[in-house]
Amino acid sequence: MAEVTMPRLSDTMEEGTISSWLKQPGDSVSKGDVIAQIETDKATMDLTAFEAGTLQEILAPAGSTVPIGQPVARIGNGKAAPAAKPQEAPANPPGAEATQSVKPETPEAKANVGEAPEPTASPDQQPTLAAGTELDRGSATPRSATPRAEASRNATSRAEDVASREQAAGPSANGKTRASPMARHIAAEHGLDLAGIEGSGPQGRIIRADVEAALASGARPTDTEAPEPASEPVAAGEGDERVPLSQMRRTIARRMADSTRTVPHFFLTTTLDATPLVALRKQILDQTADSGAPRISVNDLIVKGVALAIRKAPDVNVSFAEDSLIRHKRVNIGIAVATDRGLIVPVVCDADTKSVGQISRETRDLAERASAGKLQPADYSGGTFTVSNLGMFGVEQFNAVINPPEAAILAVGAIRKEPVEWQGEIALRERLTLTLSVDHRALDGATGAKYLQALKSLLEQPMLLLV
Amino acid sequence: MALITYRRALHDTLAEEMRRDPSVVLMGEEIGKFEGSYKITEGLLKEFGPDRVMDTPIAEEGFVGAAIGAAMLGLRPVVEIMTVNFSLLALDQMINHAAKIHYMFGGQSKVPMVLRTPEGGGQQLAATHSQNFSSWYAYVPGLKVVAPATPADARGLLKSAIRDDDPVVFLENLALYNTRGEVSDITEDGSSNGRHGDERVIPIGTAAVMKEGHDLTLVAYSRMSVVALEVARRLEQDQGISCEVIDVRSLRPLDRPTLIESVKKTSRCVVVEEDWYSYGVGAELVATIQEGAFDYLDAPIKRVAQAEVPLPYAKVMEQAALPKAQNLVDAIKATLDASGYRARTVR
Numbered sequence: 001m002a003e004v005t006m007p008r009l010s011d012t013m014e015e016g017t018i019s020s021w022l023k024q025p026g027d028s029v030s031k032g033d034v035i036a037q038i039e040t041d042k043a044t045m046d047l048t049a050f051e052a053g054t055l056q057e058i059l060a061p062a063g064s065t066v067p068i069g070q071p072v073a074r075i076g077n078g079k080a081a082p083a084a085k086p087q088e089a090p091a092n093p094p095g096a097e098a099t100q101s102v103k104p105e106t107p108e109a110k111a112n113v114g115e116a117p118e119p120t121a122s123p124d125q126q127p128t129l130a131a132g133t134e135l136d137r138g139s140a141t142p143r144s145a146t147p148r149a150e151a152s153r154n155a156t157s158r159a160e161d162v163a164s165r166e167q168a169a170g171p172s173a174n175g176k177t178r179a180s181p182m183a184r185h186i187a188a189e190h191g192l193d194l195a196g197i198e199g200s201g202p203q204g205r206i207i208r209a210d211v212e213a214a215l216a217s218g219a220r221p222t223d224t225e226a227p228e229p230a231s232e233p234v235a236a237g238e239g240d241e242r243v244p245l246s247q248m249r250r251t252i253a254r255r256m257a258d259s260t261r262t263v264p265h266f267f268l269t270t271t272l273d274a275t276p277l278v279a280l281r282k283q284i285l286d287q288t289a290d291s292g293a294p295r296i297s298v299n300d301l302i303v304k305g306v307a308l309a310i311r312k313a314p315d316v317n318v319s320f321a322e323d324s325l326i327r328h329k330r331v332n333i334g335i336a337v338a339t340d341r342g343l344i345v346p347v348v349c350d351a352d353t354k355s356v357g358q359i360s361r362e363t364r365d366l367a368e369r370a371s372a373g374k375l376q377p378a379d380y381s382g383g384t385f386t387v388s389n390l391g392m393f394g395v396e397q398f399n400a401v402i403n404p405p406e407a408a409i410l411a412v413g414a415i416r417k418e419p420v421e422w423q424g425e426i427a428l429r430e431r432l433t434l435t436l437s438v439d440h441r442a443l444d445g446a447t448g449a450k451y452l453q454a455l456k457s458l459l460e461q462p463m464l465l466l467v
Numbered sequence: 468m469a470l471i472t473y474r475r476a477l478h479d480t481l482a483e484e485m486r487r488d489p490s491v492v493l494m495g496e497e498i499g500k501f502e503g504s505y506k507i508t509e510g511l512l513k514e515f516g517p518d519r520v521m522d523t524p525i526a527e528e529g530f531v532g533a534a535i536g537a538a539m540l541g542l543r544p545v546v547e548i549m550t551v552n553f554s555l556l557a558l559d560q561m562i563n564h565a566a567k568i569h570y571m572f573g574g575q576s577k578v579p580m581v582l583r584t585p586e587g588g589g590q591q592l593a594a595t596h597s598q599n600f601s602s603w604y605a606y607v608p609g610l611k612v613v614a615p616a617t618p619a620d621a622r623g624l625l626k627s628a629i630r631d632d633d634p635v636v637f638l639e640n641l642a643l644y645n646t647r648g649e650v651s652d653i654t655e656d657g658s659s660n661g662r663h664g665d666e667r668v669i670p671i672g673t674a675a676v677m678k679e680g681h682d683l684t685l686v687a688y689s690r691m692s693v694v695a696l697e698v699a700r701r702l703e704q705d706q707g708i709s710c711e712v713i714d715v716r717s718l719r720p721l722d723r724p725t726l727i728e729s730v731k732k733t734s735r736c737v738v739v740e741e742d743w744y745s746y747g748v749g750a751e752l753v754a755t756i757q758e759g760a761f762d763y764l765d766a767p768i769k770r771v772a773q774a775e776v777p778l779p780y781a782k783v784m785e786q787a788a789l790p791k792a793q794n795l796v797d798a799i800k801a802t803l804d805a806s807g808y809r810a811r812t813v814r
Contacts, residue, residue: 180806182734182765201766202805208734208765209807 001076002051004035006066010377013040014191015067017247023055029075036062036072041251042344042380044373051075065247179206186211248342259401263320264440267399268448272456273422274415274432277301280462284356293357299335299389300360302412304465306387307331307351309455316451317384319405320442326405334383334403335363337370344370345403347383356465387412397433407442408451411435432459469653474644476618477507477583479653480625481545485515488543491629492519494534495547504549505585505644531557531582535565535634538580543629548584550592551600551638557582558603565634566609580635581628586614587640587690587741589789594777597785599742601689602751604636605718611671612718614638616692618648620716623669631671638718640690640741674722676729680711682808683735683799686726686752688715691739691771691790698795708808710799718748726752727759734765735806737798739790744772766806769798 006016019037023029029049036047056076060066177194179187183206187194190211197214199206236242245253277298284296310317310331319326331352334345346366348359369375388400391414400411413433420429434455438448458464471479485491497504499512499522512520523530527548534544548554554561565578588597605612611633615621621639628635652666677696680703687695692714699710711729715721730736736756740749749770756768774788 180765181762182806185762200807205805207805207807 001056001074002053003071004047004049004051004073004075005071006038006060006068007047008068009038009040009045010042010381012042012251013068013377015065016040017065018060018062018072019044020062021058025055025057027055029053029055039247041247042377043248043375045376047072049075053077177206178204180208182208183211186215190215246341248344252342255404256401259404263402263404265399265402265437266440266445266448267435267437268445268452269397269433269435270452270456271431271433273420273460274298274430277432277459277462278415278430280465294360294364296356296360297363298391298415299387299412300356300363301462301465302389302459303333303335303348303351303359303363303387304354304356305455305458305462306385306410307333307354308465309451309458310385311352312454312458313447313451315447316408316436316438316443318407318442319384320407320439321405325442328384330382330384332382332384334380334386334406335366336386336388336400336403337367339371339373341373344375344380345383345386346370346375346379347381349382386410391415391432397435399435400437402437402439404439407439408448409437410455411437468649468651470647471618471650471653472644473618473621473639473646473648474505474507476622476648476650476653477625477639478509478511480622481508482511482514484545484626484629485511485519488629489519490541491543491545492521492537493545493547494521494523494530496523496525496549498522498547503547505641507547507583507644527553527556528560531560532564534580534582535560535568535578538578538634539568539576543579543581545581545583545629548582550596550641551584551586552596552598554582554584554600561604561610561634561636562607566607569633570609577632578634579632581625581637582634583625583637583639585639585641585644587642588773588778588785589642591780591782591785592641593780597778599740599773601638601718601740601742602746602748604638605721605748605751607719609634610719611635612638613671613716614640614689614718615716616643616687616689616714618646619650619667620669620675620714622650622653623667624671624716626666626668627671630668635671638689642690643693646693669716672717672720672722674725675714675716676725677712677714678710680709681733682709683711683737683802684726684729684733685710685712685737685739685795685799686715686729686756687712687739688718688748689741691741692716694790694792695739695795698792698799701792702796702799708799708803715748715752721751721755723755723759726756730756730760731763734763735802735808736764736768737771737795737802738768739771739795739798741773741790743775744770745775747772766802769802771795771798 009016016038017040019039021036023033023035029035029052031049031052033049034046035049035055038045038047053075054077056074058073060070060072066072178199179194180201184194186192186208187197192211192214194206194211197206197210198204200210201207281296281298281301288296314327317328317331319328330350332347332349333351334347336343336345346369348354348362348366351359354362366375366379369379383403383406385406386400386403386409388409389412390398391412394414396413396416398411398413400409402409411434413435415430415432417428418431419426420431421427422429434452436448436452438445481493485493493508493511493515495503495508498508499517499520501522502509502512508520523533531546531548531554534546537544548557561582565580565582569577586599586601588599590597601612601614604610611628611631613624613628613635615624621643625637628637677692678699680699685695685699692712695710696712696714699712702708702710711733713726713729715726736753738749738752738756740747742748749772753768753770757764771790771794773790776788778788779785
């Protein structure tokens with residue numbers, strides 16, 4: 001019997017949601033068959049079988065979200081009886097298991113909850129203990145007066161006594177981390193790995209105080225967990241619809257919130273004369289119209305310009321790594337793509353060395369696959385600088401949010417005709433406004449300005465993009 | 468507003484309900500001429516006469532059955548059983564008849580009766596006269612079960628119980644009869660008796676937050692709620708430990724959301740009851756809380772309960788077997804210690 005576990009499908013993935021099962025229990029499975037589709041924080045991907053056999057049991061039904069490495073199904077030879085139940089919460093301390101090994105049917109608590117009306121205000125009268133009442137008159141009874149051991153143990157939780165006898169072996173005798181549910185809850189909220197935290201509770205149990213101490217001492221959250229809500233939860237009003245966040249939306253929310261929270265942004269805006277750029281594009285289109293070559297877009301030319309400008313002013317091609325700066329050797333340009341599912345940034349690698357035509361083909365392919373939710377992790381990994389273009393919507397200028405760990409992002413506006421001074425006269429020229437957002441931890445204003453200057457110079461003499 | 472005993476709260480409320488509604492009648496052993504073994508029905512025979520305050524033979528099954536029949540035909544009998552220990556003789560009537568009739572007759576008949584009876588040990592009444600059977604009655608669908616801890620709740624819940632169309636088991640506690648508490652809708656001279664329209668009727672199925680707190684939730688019912696409140700006050704005053712005290716009040720239906728919300732806030736919980744430890748109401752409370760607030764628990768929920776022995780007659784032994792304030796303090800401290808509280812506290 002082989003277990004199929006949740007695979008790691010992207011760098012930042014910590015968990016995946018089963019979108020659908022393509023095989024059902026009892027179906028035979030060949031090696032390489034796609035048995036399910038998994039929605040990650042970036043895309044919907046196939047889950048393929050690494051073993052042949054019969055799909056014995058689905059452990060994670062469609063719609064459930066499962067951490068990497070946890071079993072989602074079992075593939076067997078078709079003869080074995082289905083295994084008992086999906087794993088319970090992975091963290092039962094061994095003692096708890098010892099005392100709860102026979103798990104009764106869960107009572108349907110909801111039935112009774114339904115009976116109970118909403119609690120009303122508590123009575124404001126408080127009982128008063130009259131002197132000389134019978135209450136608790138034995139509290140002063142010395143313990144030595146206890147008739148026998150059994151009676152003296154009336155007050156404590158015996159289940160725990162039993163548990164503690166049986167679990168003297170230490171914090172993780174069976175390889176599991178011992179942690180309170182509250183501690184797990186907080187750790188999960190902050191994306192902390194409990195493995196790195198020392199427990200101060202009984203038998204080394206990690207308790208809330210330990211997790212809070214770890215957070216206070218600056219333990220770094222792992223990448224994909226949801227951030228703390230920045231504000232009070234929003235109540236949905238009448239007629240409103242509450243839509244649960246997709247993995248992708250969660251990732252966008254977290255990464256953008258992290259970026260604006262931790263990266264000090266500053267913005268540099270410049271407007272350039274795009275008349276030659278527009279003319280060059282027209283010329284290319286005219287001359288390649290019947291050749292089957294890709295229709296070059298203005299954005300393809302800009303991406304090429306952005307990459308070449310990095311060669312001239314490479315200081316913006318860095319990442320801030322707390323105690324150091326990483327200067328990237330390759331020029332990998334991320335291109336922000338809006339899809340129905342949300343924003344994603346596929347990457348054109350080594351754009352400085354690729355022709356405009358190649359950039360155009362790659363960009364088109366990436367955008368199409370992004371819209372279909374079919375990007376592979378490699379498609380959106382390793383970017384060093386991002387271009388975000390809202391020009392096609394007529395936006396003239398905007399400020400983009402940096403996509404960490406990159407240190408800069410270029411916001412490209414719409415090309416529009418404006419009357420400007422041109423060679424001593426007023427003329428209608430094509431104008432393009434670019435805004436560079438810069439991580440001030442990594443770069444200063446002059447560095448960003450030099451880069452913009454280089455870019456402007458290239459785009460105003462666009463033949464340079466082709467040589 | 469008056470400071471009155473639990474006993475008087477019951478007495479005055481019975482009298483008021485009988486004046487309000489002529490279908491309310493009392494039945495029980497020695498409740499008329501003798502005015503009740505615990506004097507709850509003092510003066511009521513004189514005021515309402517033998518048709519409405521009926522002394523019964525010492526035959527629990529018989530008179531509980533008679534009350535069920537009377538209730539089916541339109542009266543609202545309030546039966547007193549001298550102690551819960553004697554109610555066992557009428558279990559078949561309560562479980563197989565009172566609790567089932569509305570259901571088995573397809574809703575065509577109802578049983579609007581109240582069975583009042585005190586539980587509890589600590590009076591040196593020995594093993595057969597000192598028991599608690601809260602969980603036995605609370606186990607049965609078709610019954611409603613309340614166990615008020617304070618005079619105000621005894622009054623407010625007795626009104627609800629009498630006016631309810633279902634059979635209600637109203638559990639008192641021998642050790643509570645002499646306790647006093649503020650009751651807002653009774654005046655010192657007893658004159659208003661709720662006739663001014665400001666009466667407080669407490670709905671069955673609601674727990675009470677007796678005291679708010681943030682370090683730990685104490686959950687109790689009946690007499691132990693009063694002990695828990697006292698312990699919580701002392702711990703807050705002496706050691707700055709802030710316990711929230713929840714008086715469950717209504718065992719069936721159980722106000723689960725109030726329990727769960729409190730533990731979500733405090734992350735720690737101790738459940739205390741006077742009943743025996745195993746299979747008791749406390750076990751149900753713990754199960755409810757772990758189910759609803761699992762992700763918020765920072766330590767296992769502890770239970771404080773009676774030693775699992777027939778309650779001894781000898782005073783020293785009887786007191787040793789009953790849960791006491793000190794047991795509660797120990798359980799609270801252990802729970803706090805298990806979840807790192809000590810580290811953040813001055814003492």
